[in-house]
Every structure is written in C-alpha cells, then in structure tokens.
Amino acid sequence: MAFILPIYAVPDFEQPLFADAPPVDFRKAPGNGIAPENYHATSIYPEYFQVKKGQWILPEESRMDCVVVLEEGGALSVKEFRNIRQGDLVACGRGENCEDGIFVHAGAFDIHNLPDEKFAVRSRITRETSFSIDYDELYELLRYERENGYIVWVLGPAVVFDRDARIAFAGLVESGYVHALLAGNALATHDVEAALFSTGLGQDIYSKQSVPLGHYHHLDAINTIRRTGSIEKAVEQGRITDGVMRSVIKNSIPYVLAGSIRDDGPLPEVTPDVYLAQDQMRSITRRATTIIAMATQLHAIAAGNMAPSYKVLEDGRVRPVYFYTVDMSEFAVNKLANRGSLTARSILTNVQDFVVTVERGLLYTRP
Amino acid sequence: MAFILPIYAVPDFEQPLFADAPPVDFRKAPGNGIAPENYHATSIYPEYFQVKKGQWILPEESRMDCVVVLEEGGALSVKEFRNIRQGDLVACGRGENCEDGIFVHAGAFDIHNLPDEKFAVRSRITRETSFSIDYDELYELLRYERENGYIVWVLGPAVVFDRDARIAFAGLVESGYVHALLAGNALATHDVEAALFSTGLGQDIYSKQSVPLGHYHHLDAINTIRRTGSIEKAVEQGRITDGVMRSVIKNSIPYVLAGSIRDDGPLPEVTPDVYLAQDQMRSITRRATTIIAMATQLHAIAAGNMAPSYKVLEDGRVRPVYFYTVDMSEFAVNKLANRGSLTARSILTNVQDFVVTVERGLLYTRP
Amino acid sequence: MAFILPIYAVPDFEQPLFADAPPVDFRKAPGNGIAPENYHATSIYPEYFQVKKGQWILPEESRMDCVVVLEEGGALSVKEFRNIRQGDLVACGRGENCEDGIFVHAGAFDIHNLPDEKFAVRSRITRETSFSIDYDELYELLRYERENGYIVWVLGPAVVFDRDARIAFAGLVESGYVHALLAGNALATHDVEAALFSTGLGQDIYSKQSVPLGHYHHLDAINTIRRTGSIEKAVEQGRITDGVMRSVIKNSIPYVLAGSIRDDGPLPEVTPDVYLAQDQMRSITRRATTIIAMATQLHAIAAGNMAPSYKVLEDGRVRPVYFYTVDMSEFAVNKLANRGSLTARSILTNVQDFVVTVERGLLYTRP
C-alpha cells in the first residue's frame, strides 16, 4: 500500500473571514535580536499573512516560536529572535483568526479524514501501544521520500554503541534513505572509536569484552582525528573504513555535528557555537520532508523546535513534514508531544532494534 | 557458532573441606508451614548436602528461598515454607562452606573462563548496552534448546497488543521454540479479544482505530469464553482461529494462567489461588533449561524466584538454566538483577520488537 | 483554604430525554458467572437505570466493568462477572443516553467550573508538572476526609524499605488519616522484617549496611510470624513494636493483604485466592471517599478497577471519590490514566518523599 501525500486544504480567501480582515501591521524591530511590542510568534501550523489587501502569503520556510519579517521584495522570512536585525519589519498581532491579518491554518491537512486514516494522531502513546502499523507506514513513507522527499535523521550516540545498529544505519545511508544527518560530537566520536578500535568507551561493541587500557580508546580516537585534521581526512586517507560517519562522508550527505557542554575533544567538524549550530541545523530542516530523531532528547527537541510542519514544493503544492521520535522513555516522548505537533509520531523502543528492524523492512524481502 | 553447554565443576569430595565436614543436622518441622530454628535456606546456587558421612547429595530440583527436606528413601526435596509438613526433616545450618555439612557451590559453572567468554555476567545493563551479541547467542541457545532442552516463556500482555508480535510469538510456538507458557488472565484475555474482534481493549491491534462500543470487546471476550466453558473449547469449536493461546493449545503446550487482583473475569483456565498457581508454575520451571520473561514484572519475578540455576540431566550431568528478562525499564531489570542470578541476562527493549526480531532471527535466512 | 465538596448535578428526570425513555430490559443470566447477551457494563461514571417507568435509580455502590443486577426488593447491585448467579436479572442495553433506559452521567460533577478550579483534570502529567498545588489540595482534602470521609491507602512495599517513610506512614495511621489499608504479602513481610531486625531484605533500612546472614531476615520474619500464628498475635505479644502493620492493627484499621505469585511465605493474614481478595478489597473500596495508591502498579490498578467514582452519602447526597496515584514512572501513571477516571490525579515522585512530605504537611506547622 504505497504512501500518498495528504491533501492540503488551500483556504478560500474570498470568504468574508479573509475578505474583511485588515492587512498585517508590520513594525520595526527596535534593536538587534529584539522584537517590537505585540510581535506575532509562529506556531507549528501553516500561517497566512495578508501583506497587502487581498494578498495572503504563506512563508515558504517556517518553524515555531519565531517572528515573521517582511523582506524587501515582499517575501516573508521566519526568523529566530536572535537573528532579528534592527529595523526589520516584524509582523505584529496575536489574533489567530484574521483579526490581525494573520490566519493560523490549524486544519491544513485533513489527516483524520483520509480514507485509510493513516497517520492519525493518537494520544497517550506508551510502550504497550501497538507499533506494527507504524513500521509498515514508515517503510512506505521512506520509500516515497527516498525518491520524492528529503529525509533528515537525528542521531543520539546509542545508535553506534551496538554493532548491528551501526551496520544497519550505515546500510540505510548507502541505500539512499538518509539525506542529511544531525548529531553531536558524541555520535561521531563513538563511531570513530568503533571504526578504529571496534570498541565503544573501551568495550568491544559486539562481544562487550573490556579491552586492556580500553578507556583510552575514546580519547585516542579524538586525538587521532585532531592530529589527522578532520574526520573527512581520516576517511579519505583510509583510516576509517566503516561506520556511520564514513558512509555519510563517502556519500556526500550533509551533516551537522553540534557541540555540547558534555563533549570531550571535540572533533574538528563540530560546531562549538550552539546558535551557529542551530543555523546550520535549520538550513537542513528547511529542506526536510521527514525527520526521524532517535535516542537523543537534546537533539530531538532541538530539531523538533525548528522542524516546519509543512513544506512548499516547487510546483507550489503544500505537503506535511513528518516527525518521528524513537526513544525508550515515555517522558522523552511526552515532552515532545506536550509541545504539540501536527504530524509527530513516536515509537517507544530501543533504537538498536528500531534501526535494525527498519533496515530489514526496507532492504530485505520476506522469504 | 553453535551453542556449547558450559562445563560443570563437580566438587572433589576427597578434599579435606568435605572430608572433615559433619553430616547435615536434619530437624523436624514443628508444624505445617513452619521451619525449625536455624533452618537452611536455599540460594540460587547448586548446593550439596552431606546426608550421611561421605554421601554428598545435590537436590535434583531446586529453587532459592526454600528449605531442604530429607524424604523417606533418602532423596532431598526443596520445599517452599508453605509446603512444609509437620515432622518433615529439614536441613539446618547456615554455614555455606561445609561447616554444617552444606556446600554452596557458587563457582559451579566457570562461565567466565569459557573460550568464547559467552554469557559473561555484565553489570549495569542499560538501554545503551550493545545487544547484538545477546540476540546472536540467544538464537544459538534456542536452536540448541529446541532439540535438547525445555524452553519456558513468561509473557506479559504487551506481547499480544501488537499484531506483528502476536503473530511472531505464535510462529515461535508453531516452530517448536516454546515448550511451556506462564502468564496471567490478562495475556489470555487480550489474546482472545484479538482473536474474536481484532482489537485490544477496543482498539484495532493493527490500525489502532477505536471501534464503536469497542470497550465492550474486552468483557465480551471474557463472557464468550465463560459461556463456551473454556478457551480450549473455544479453540476446539473453531471460534478462536489465531493467536498465542490457540497455538499453545493446538500444540498441547503446557501453560499456567495465574490469577491476580487486577483481573477481570477471569477466564475459566485461570488459577485463582496464587500459591496453587505457584505450585503449577514450579512444576513447569522444574523442567526448564531456558526461561524468557517478557514485559511482566509480576510474572518475571515470580518465575525468577522459582527458577533453578541448574538442572540435573538424565545422564547425571549438571547444566545451567538460563534466564532472560526483556523489559523497557532499567528498574525492572535491576530489580531482578539485585536478587542475584548466576545466569540471568537482560535485554532492554520493547518486547514487540524483541519477539519479531527473535522470530526473524530463528526462522528467516538472510538474503 | 478548606476543602469543599463539588456539587453533584442531579439529572432533571422531567426532561423529554428521560421522560421518553423506555424502562431497562433486565434479562436472566444464563449461568453462574455468565452475563446475558447485550448486557450493559458499568462505566466509571454515575449511571441511572429506569427500573420502571419514571423510576430512575442510581446504584449505591458501583465500580466499572460490572453488570447491574436487579435484586429482589428493587435495589440495584453492581456485580463482577464471576459473581453473577444463574437467573440474576441483568440490565441489558448499550446505549448511554437513555435509549435503553440507562443514563451514563458523565457530567455529574461539574468539576471544571468550580470557582477555584480545584482538582481539574490535566493531561500529560510528567515529572516536570508542578505539584505544589496537589500537595496543598491533598492536605485540605485529607483534613476534610479524616472527619467526614473514608480514606483508603494502597501500599507497595517501597514505603517500608525506607526508615523515614515507614515512620511517617505509621504517623499518619496514628493521627487518623488512614481508614483502611490495601496491600500485599510483600508490604507486610518487609514491614515485619524491619520491626524484628531493622532491615529490609537484609539491609539496614537506615544505614543500608548489609548485615551478616541478613538475607535470612526476610525468611526468618515470615517463619517467625507463621510460628506465632499471625501478625496480629505477634503485635499482641509485643514482638512487633513499630511499623505500619503494628499501627494498623493497634488502631483496628481494616486491611486486606492480597496474595500474589511473587510471594514468599505467605504470612497468615494473606488471602491466597485473588478473587476472594478482590471481594475483600471491594468491601473496603465501597466505603472509600479518597483512595491513595503508592508505588504499586499491581495493587493500584486493582484498586482503580474497583474504585467507584462517586459515593451516596447517608443523607442521599452524592459526592465524588478521589483517587491518587503516586509513582516514579510516567508509564504506570499513564496506564491508569488511559483507563479514564473522573477524579484521578497523579503525583510523580518517590513515595518515600511523598509520605514524609504529606506527614509533615498535615502534622507540622511551619515555623
């Protein structure tokens, strides 16, 4: 049963609700990084702004908790507070139903009324929720997205602590199911340690045997890469011959390694400034059509914050952006769900099993 | 790499430690269900009792936290306190190193020194532990046990809430990997509801759609079976055409459904008296060579309490009994680990994925 | 701010909805423990049954997932399936809005519109939810219930593993805040071990020091009580001089110790048949006005299943029954919440801290 995009309900701007609405009040930002009084903040939904009477514009690249700036030329950009420049024309007004010329389009994708009720929002996901259909839907979605979309993976380090999961994820990269990768220093470091020493924090990633002086492997991996200059050079020079980072680099997959205060090292490719890292991450999530975050509360929430709920395709059609969270903990999953999300779904399991199962589901044929 | 039984170190009773030891002091139980002062309680290890000078006996069927009773004829039985009868001759003495004629054989299986270091005990298992080898070892173990052992599964209801897991477990039964089943009323009730209505607590077990009046399905399933007389009759009459209980019944697999205060119904096959249920469960765990407990803290701990750590084979050899816990929660797993167990290992994941993965690992061939 | 009972909205039976409704169709149960086709199952809400035209009756003692039986004399009893007797007149019909003469009164307590919005139902409780008001409300509620209600506590063993929590709970008993206790063999056994040896499973409950041969304390506690005859006798004889069970017994607080397959022993007061235990528990929950379940998924769900959502007072007024769950795990709390409950609320914390904090909140005055 192949995946079909839900239909986007284009608002009927002839209706009185829209026809009677005022244009948006754009006000100048009083300083860098400062929004004017009564600024409008973006939600997770598509939103239309009546820039001038009768002209309702949907920003092409959105995310929640930002302001909307009218650019020269008339386009609307969605900016984080820190990226506001003094004098930017910021949309003002907190009404959501055209009172202020702004329409928050909560019912944009009539997902519940789809014939097969796929991807319906379900509340109170727990470990006892049935996930068979989620896997099956995910396979169809990923097959569709490989050809037609942009699949962003957000990885916590647990994925590379396990041999089979590490191999399976590299397999997904090689098979074209990974269009971009968001992660941190730890993911790359543990992956490099596995490549150089077959260990994770000094323990063999298959046999779990602790190796003599194995606790040095973590730091040796970092030191080796720093001496080599970068992970990319280590891959080029043939020092790193397997793993997630190698597959990503070999296949020219864009990636961001964001720094955190937990980091050792860091590896040379890591971005130390977290707001610069946010900008890099958003340059990727802008393009995303499906995002899958695994075993990382920090990166999952960060990606969730900046993930748009919709994407405007080149032909002007609007489609939803899917967001999956895979985690062991109801808390982590609820924390994301509490933020609200149109198209978020969760699978509660160990990511090791998730990755291995997804790779088999996509790449193997049942006997 | 096929599974090989660890070697059992038979104690050398010629050594002074044993040769100089007194015979065990057996004292009469002062009443039904009451042990004499200074009774000896069994541990999780094999234990030898010097019944008479020079005659060291290993009870054939052990479990922890019981007393050892010298039966007429000289055999030793391991009895729960509630099963002590007045006048039973109970082994006394709390020394563990022959001081009282009792030798607790903690190093019976030199598991750590096995060439391939398989099944080594590891501490602090978390969700980030690498589990690839555990799956591979489990496949080998189960293939061995299917032919040579007795595999007991302990199931929480989560296994049948998910379509694929339910199918996969039934597949394991059909393929000979399930020799006995321990569960409760809930497992059977949810499984029967799935068979009769394709729902679990009123929600489709695949699509997760809530069915109109679906909350009646749970009670209707119970009422239907009660009216029919038993699950077994419902299977015979062709009312139940799929699922775990049907496969178990069709294949004449022994099972115990133990009652709990959480139960609705109950179904006719459920044992209301929990101590009678313990006796039934132990009649199964006595035979076990591998026990796998999934997604049920109550039944897992109950089975763990009565699981022996060793089994005396018909040819007199002694082999270990393996005990797996599969759960989402570090707490559940630590709770079992804190009780100590020679051959316990844990996999932290969602049992849905576990069952599906194990079935594939055992029954499918990689392309 | 003293606790005030929410107002119960008595339905206006003059309205056409009621006036036009048929009387309930009562049908004979076809056998013991078997409901007739189309039986009506009780919900968590108050429900009215039109026994004869114009006579709408609210059962005085309800619980969910039961059938309603018309007794001789015209009263309605709410029976578990297993307690149905052949020939019982069971209410039939699954309409909830008078179509079958049955009215499910979901809006009975207009809790959301109370001036102070106390006890409002909140979704997605997590560990990061603010619980200050829940404590304050609980203090007020318990002060009210001590005088006017019936407070039932449901205890998992964790409460007595910690010295301060054990003392605090005994203090609550002594101060009149405990009207009944529901627990299992483990709670009583660990409490008795603490009384006899100051240990829990062989570890000092304050210093956490492991005592030599301390692992015998658990079994010795059981054996001592079995030899003495009962916990009550051990209290009478002065062998047990502190703890939860002593306070409960000394103050003639009713209690049920339900058996489970996890039990060692058991202690003499434990009920081995779980359905008999359910009957005993329900004889207590029938009277409950507030129920607090702590650190026990098994007993909490059991009590939740049989807890009514309302109570008919002697003067005919109807009041809600409050149900608190205190647990560390979002999963446990969601599991209860998923069953739906009118007046359920949860506090996510360690019960040790909960009990100590509640005791201080009730019994101490701030300096």
Place this chain on the structure above:
Amino acid sequence: MAFILPIYAVPDFEQPLFADAPPVDFRKAPGNGIAPENYHATSIYPEYFQVKKGQWILPEESRMDCVVVLEEGGALSVKEFRNIRQGDLVACGRGENCEDGIFVHAGAFDIHNLPDEKFAVRSRITRETSFSIDYDELYELLRYERENGYIVWVLGPAVVFDRDARIAFAGLVESGYVHALLAGNALATHDVEAALFSTGLGQDIYSKQSVPLGHYHHLDAINTIRRTGSIEKAVEQGRITDGVMRSVIKNSIPYVLAGSIRDDGPLPEVTPDVYLAQDQMRSITRRATTIIAMATQLHAIAAGNMAPSYKVLEDGRVRPVYFYTVDMSEFAVNKLANRGSLTARSILTNVQDFVVTVERGLLYTRP
C-alpha cells in the same frame, strides 16, 4: 552527628614502589589541541607525577580525561585536549602504578573503613533504595560546607516549574547554601517567566491554569530581557522580584548559563560557545567541594566530567569532593555511575520534593 572529613592517605614515597620509579616522560605536544603519542590521561582519582627523581607532585586542580602539562616553574596543570598548546610538555605513560612515574591513588580516601561507614559506595541504586540516611548526611554535609567548603548546584529547568521548589531553592541561596550555580538558558528563561508572569510555558506555576495567550509568555520573557539588556539589569531595575536568578544575582553568586541547541532566545547572559562555557564551568568546579546536580542529564554529565574527586586545601590537606545526582530515572543515574566516581551518590526522586525537603531539613526545626 556532625560531618567529619574522611582522612586522606598520603602515599609513603619512601617505599620501593615509588623509590624505584622513573621520572615521568614529558613530551612536547605536536600541535595545538593535539597530545603526543602515549600521552597519559587523567582518571577520577588523585594522581602523583614524579616530576624529577624523588619529587612526586599532585596536581592541585584535576578532572578526568585530560592531559597533565608541566608548566614553567614546575607546576602541573590538567588540560582538556582542546586547550593543549603546541609545545606543551605533556606527561606520557599509561602505567598506573609508578611504572611510568605516575601513581594513580585509587585508595586515597579510605571511605569504606570510616567508623560510621558514612558515604559508602552502594551499587544498584533504585527508587526502592532507602534514602533517609542520604538526606541526613546531606544536611550535615551542607552545614559543614556552608562554612568550610564551596557548594556548586547544577540545575535543570524542572526546579523552577514548581512554585514550592522555586521558592525553596531561592531560600537555599539566601541562606548561604549555594556558592555557585551551573545551568542553561532554559532554567533562567523559565525562572524569568515565572517572575514576570507567574507561569511556566504559559501555565500558572501553582494553579496550573493555562492563561490566555500564555504560550507567548515564554518568548515575551526572553524578549523583555533582551530589550532590557540582561537579567542582571532586569533585577536591578526591579522588574524581577523573585526567583532563583534574582537571589543568585542579589547575592553575587557566580553562575554560568551554558547554551544548548534546544534554546530559544537566548538570554544575554548565556554563553553560546559550549567549550568556552566548559572553561567557565570548570573555573567554578575547580573550587567545588560539593556538587549537587538536579534533573538535568546534560548539565549533570558535563559537570561530572569536569568535577575533581579531591581538592587541595590551603593548608595542604587533601579532601574529597562530593557529587550528588538527583533524578527520576535509573537510567540517568546509572549513566553517571557507569563513568565511575569516587564519591558520587544518587537520590532517585522528583527534584521538586528533593529541594523542598532539603530546604526544610536545613532551615526548619522539627516541632
């Protein structure tokens, strides 16, 4: 029972183990941020380096996973890899028992043999562990440290989501129990939102009522502070009149707010570069004698990484540094414990209750 510092075992350098040892081989770092081959990495233990024959030096300010650099003048500094400068003289050798002139002093504090066995390391802490003694010991420790030590708190945002916890922590600051604060943008943002609007993410932090347009409060708090210039200015100007940040600022407590990719805003005081933030944090942990990390896996692990296990006092004595983790999750706690730590202990509970209980324990007198 007042707190007494454990005694530090000064090694006897006259012993052959030391007398026969070679001096440490210091080698030049080949580049900035790069350690030479065979570098020695610091552990969590005190370590002595034989700088020249007979001269064993203990670095004054250590942390794990760093290199040791011989400074001009002969002092030893402990540097993160990223802080190595080309030409730095880095201690080399991986022997831990003087083979390479380096002695890792694992038994420095004979904590297990202390008369009262306080602070003994315990394994497998779970929610059912008894924590009464931990609270009592913590009170004694904090009373001692207020006068004689340096108490660093590491806070996750949960602490300020709850009214009572927020008040209690501010009370601890005012009472002198907080010498430094490590946190992130979220802690400060939620605290400021509570100060300005009495809400946390738009929900009243006491009543939990959702306020109209409350979801703007979070962003409004950030925008207000950015417009004002800083949290400090907002405190000075009287805009922020309660809460954690106000107490910290009013009392001139040093603090670090480290940035993360999850951040909105950020607030002006936040450090965007995580490695600069690490340097700032370490400038505080260098002074620490007790560190308490609450409800933040990210900051807790970061602080744990850089927390020394010992501190050299002004009079030359060496004392341990205590490290507490307070969290709801066994996983978080095990993750820290798996890294190994001499003096780490954990309390599993909701931090709301923890803070309130600790404040009462320190500041109130029992009636």
